[in-house]
Amino acid sequence: MSTKRPFASASVLESIAAQYPTPFYIYDEAGIRANAQRLVDAFAWNPGFKEYFAVKATPNPALIDILREYGAGVDCSSETELLLVEAMGMSGDDIMFSSNDTPAGEFEHALRLGATINLDDITHIPALASACERAGVDLPDTVSLRFNPGGDFAFANGIFGSPEGAKFGLTEPQMLEAARQLRDLGVEHIGVHALLASNTLSNDYYPTLARTLFAMAVRIEREVGVDVSLVNLSGGVGISYKPEDEDNDITLIGEGVRQAYEEILVPAGMGDVAIATELGRFMMGPYGALVTRVIHTKDTYHHYLGVDACAANLMRPMLYGAYHHITVMGKEDRPCDHLYDVVGMLCENSDRLADDRALPEVQVGDLLFIHDTGAHGHSMGYNYNGRLRSAELLLQEDGSVRLIRRAETPADYFATLDVLPVYDRLPKRKSERP
Numbered sequence: 001m002s003t004k005r006p007f008a009s010a011s012v013l014e015s016i017a018a019q020y021p022t023p024f025y026i027y028d029e030a031g032i033r034a035n036a037q038r039l040v041d042a043f044a045w046n047p048g049f050k051e052y053f054a055v056k057a058t059p060n061p062a063l064i065d066i067l068r069e070y071g072a073g074v075d076c077s078s079e080t081e082l083l084l085v086e087a088m089g090m091s092g093d094d095i096m097f098s099s100n101d102t103p104a105g106e107f108e109h110a111l112r113l114g115a116t117i118n119l120d121d122i123t124h125i126p127a128l129a130s131a132c133e134r135a136g137v138d139l140p141d142t143v144s145l146r147f148n149p150g151g152d153f154a155f156a157n158g159i160f161g162s163p164e165g166a167k168f169g170l171t172e173p174q175m176l177e178a179a180r181q182l183r184d185l186g187v188e189h190i191g192v193h194a195l196l197a198s199n200t201l202s203n204d205y206y207p208t209l210a211r212t213l214f215a216m217a218v219r220i221e222r223e224v225g226v227d228v229s230l231v232n233l234s235g236g237v238g239i240s241y242k243p244e245d246e247d248n249d250i251t252l253i254g255e256g257v258r259q260a261y262e263e264i265l266v267p268a269g270m271g272d273v274a275i276a277t278e279l280g281r282f283m284m285g286p287y288g289a290l291v292t293r294v295i296h297t298k299d300t301y302h303h304y305l306g307v308d309a310c311a312a313n314l315m316r317p318m319l320y321g322a323y324h325h326i327t328v329m330g331k332e333d334r335p336c337d338h339l340y341d342v343v344g345m346l347c348e349n350s351d352r353l354a355d356d357r358a359l360p361e362v363q364v365g366d367l368l369f370i371h372d373t374g375a376h377g378h379s380m381g382y383n384y385n386g387r388l389r390s391a392e393l394l395l396q397e398d399g400s401v402r403l404i405r406r407a408e409t410p411a412d413y414f415a416t417l418d419v420l421p422v423y424d425r426l427p428k429r430k431s432e433r434p
């Protein structure tokens with residue numbers, strides 16, 4: 001059971017809020033670093049191991065640069081994400097491109113960057129071949145294939161996903177056929193990838209997935225006679241959003257994958273396969289928080305806390321009913337003897353950050369620390385109701401704070417409209433002046 005203490009104190013957050021108005025996202029550099037080191041240590045037994053951080057989770061260069069110090073590359077899913085990492089100076093072996101329903105031009109961009117391309121469908125082979133022609137390059141030496149074994153994906157403590165119902169990946173016969181086609185086109189090495197469950201809280205997810213992918217890898221080598229050089233376990237290792245949940249233990253997870261590797265790959269003469277991961281949530285989720293201030297209390301049929309953030313800042317509760325733990329800053333040790341619905345200002349009744357949440361008695365002006373929003377939080381933000389996305393801040397190891405993404409201004413909202421010249425003539429609010 002985790003205790004869910006905020007990584008910054010009430011007085012630190014108040015002094016930050018004096019400089020950067022709420023709401024804002026804040027990330028904990030020390031926490032990101034310690035976790036990245038644990039991952040590296042857990043897979044140190046595999047010389048080719050590499051984490052490709054899932055950019056979509058938290059597409060902020062300052063945060064990705066921290067992970068790069070621990071050997072991480074990136075996993076991109078779109079051309080814009082490729083442009084982002086290109087602008088950061090990344091290329092080649094540092095980029096995995098795991099897209100689906102991929103527009104043709106995006107393969108060209110990935111090829112030009114020398115990314116490892118992970119195909120989601122057998123029909124992407126001719127698409128990749130013609131992208132190579134257009135880009136004037138050969139097919140890459142290594143091409144990876146995304147596997148979908150179908151059925152339900154079950155392990156130790158239950159069913160975690162239903163690959164059969166998922167739009168992703170190739171069937172087992174298609175994996176073999178695709179490997180044949182790629183071999184015949186001159187591709188030398190095949191990668192095998194799968195993402196079969198999301199936010200798993202079990203140290204068995206990766207080891208069970210690894211067994212499935214290792215067996216697939218052995219079949220491809222034996223039956224197709226092409227080298228499998230890479231097994232990509234992708235993302236899906238979860239974090240404990242609720243205080244009563246048990247955290248995953250990445251050391252045990254790495255050890256479980258090692259045992260599967262020794263049992264399946266080594267006896268098949270495949271002891272040189274590199275393991276890749278594409279973790280997003282696990283790398284960043286616990287080390288980011290949305291900090292928002294209570295601006296209204298409202299008592300009708302429920303007790304409401306109206307905050308200055310909304311679903312445009314954090315969509316997960318609205319989208320999946322996701323739980324994010326909330327700490328009322330300065331009241332950390334008071335009894336949680338009040339029940340509140342924590343809501344934003346969107347004209348949508350589903351704009352809630354928490355329902356029926358037990359908290360200490362809250363007053364207008366209190367700061368709320370919304371935990372575990374470091375992944376799939378800010379990046380899912382949107383602009384409904386003309387709401388603007390907040391700033392992102394980095395709480396650095398030395399205690400100082402760095403602005404790593406400014407808050408959006410109305411000018412950003414107007415940037416894609418042809419009324420921008422009219423907007424430019426309007427008087428500007430204080431927050432918009434340069």
Ligand SMILES: *Cc1c(COP(=O)(O)O)cnc(C)c1O
Pocket residue numbers: 054056057075077098195198199234235236237278279280281282375
């Ligand atoms: C979303 C995604 C990830 C990251 O998933 P997490 O649950 O954040 O670890 C990795 N790979 C692919 C292909 C994805 O779509």
